[in-house]
Amino acid sequence: MLHQAPRTAVRMATRYFSSGVSLNFETVYGGSLTSNCVITCEHAGNDLPEGSHWGESDLQAGLPSKHWAYDPGAKEFSSELGFCLKAPAVMSRYSRLFVDLNRPIASHTLARQMCDNHIVDLNMNLTPSSIADRISRYYLPYHFEVERVACVVGARVGISVHTYTCNYEGSLRDFEVGVLYSTKNEGAAHKLVDMLNNNGVYSKVNAPWSGKDGFMHSIDCFSHNGSIPGQRSSLMFEFRNDVCQDVAWRSKVISIISPLLKTM
Numbered sequence: 001m002l003h004q005a006p007r008t009a010v011r012m013a014t015r016y017f018s019s020g021v022s023l024n025f026e027t028v029y030g031g032s033l034t035s036n037c038v039i040t041c042e043h044a045g046n047d048l049p050e051g052s053h054w055g056e057s058d059l060q061a062g063l064p065s066k067h068w069a070y071d072p073g074a075k076e077f078s079s080e081l082g083f084c085l086k087a088p089a090v091m092s093r094y095s096r097l098f099v100d101l102n103r104p105i106a107s108h109t110l111a112r113q114m115c116d117n118h119i120v121d122l123n124m125n126l127t128p129s130s131i132a133d134r135i136s137r138y139y140l141p142y143h144f145e146v147e148r149v150a151c152v153v154g155a156r157v158g159i160s161v162h163t164y165t166c167n168y169e170g171s172l173r174d175f176e177v178g179v180l181y182s183t184k185n186e187g188a189a190h191k192l193v194d195m196l197n198n199n200g201v202y203s204k205v206n207a208p209w210s211g212k213d214g215f216m217h218s219i220d221c222f223s224h225n226g227s228i229p230g231q232r233s234s235l236m237f238e239f240r241n242d243v244c245q246d247v248a249w250r251s252k253v254i255s256i257i258s259p260l261l262k263t264m
């Protein structure tokens with residue numbers, strides 16, 4: 001069965017614009033206003049806000065369509081998983097190269113200047129005020145939206161969805177799914193990986209990088225924000241982006257992982 005978002009979910013989406021300001025997120029409710037979890041997708045989109053433009057060399061290098069700019073397949077997975085779990089999904093609209101929502105504000109890759117050997121023209125000559133503008137108008141509203149939606153539905157678990165390339169700087173990744181945890185959900189991560197492997201989807205825990213090394217920044221902000229300390233937890237999925245762009249593969253993986261995610 002394919003988990004496709006229905007038209008009703010689209011009609012419940014948060015508007016892109018508020019008071020004339022374009023927002024760096026799209027929120028789709030999965031058909032219910034109560035849920036144990038909220039899904040986030042920090043690298044869903046590769047658009048730029050009005051008034052911002054890719055540089056000529058960025059376009060010549062095809063940068064906007066590469067994994068440097070966004071996570072191919074992650075937006076589709078997030079909305080389809082949200083529909084299956086009846087959970088809201090908060091998804092970015094603008095490229096991670098414009099401002100990376102999964103980085104701490106002080107990170108030197110908040111607005112990355114190099115991708116492999118390519119100098120990112122979009123981010124040349126950034127000033128402190130232009131970085132502050134990106135943070136205040138696009139970075140913070142996304143994180144506020146995750147918190148707002150989590151409070152609306154009563155979410156206890158944050159699930160962040162990402163994709164990775166099969167070849168990163170010469171390092172080949174043959175596995176299809178990484179399930180990441182940082183401080184909690186070690187048992188759930190291992191169970192999910194076991195279920196995926198038992199169903200023929202080659203998966204690993206804390207790969208291709210570890211959730212303990214700061215790569216779950218955004219969803220760990222959610223889990224540390226709860227009004228009662230320790231009540232929330234986080235989990236992150238990394239899917240290899242070639243297989244994650246296939247609707248049948250996404251549907252199979254969602255069918256395997258959703259029963260456990262519903263009970264967390």
Ligand SMILES: [Zn+2]
Nearest residue numbers: 043071162163
């Ligand atoms: Zn990502």
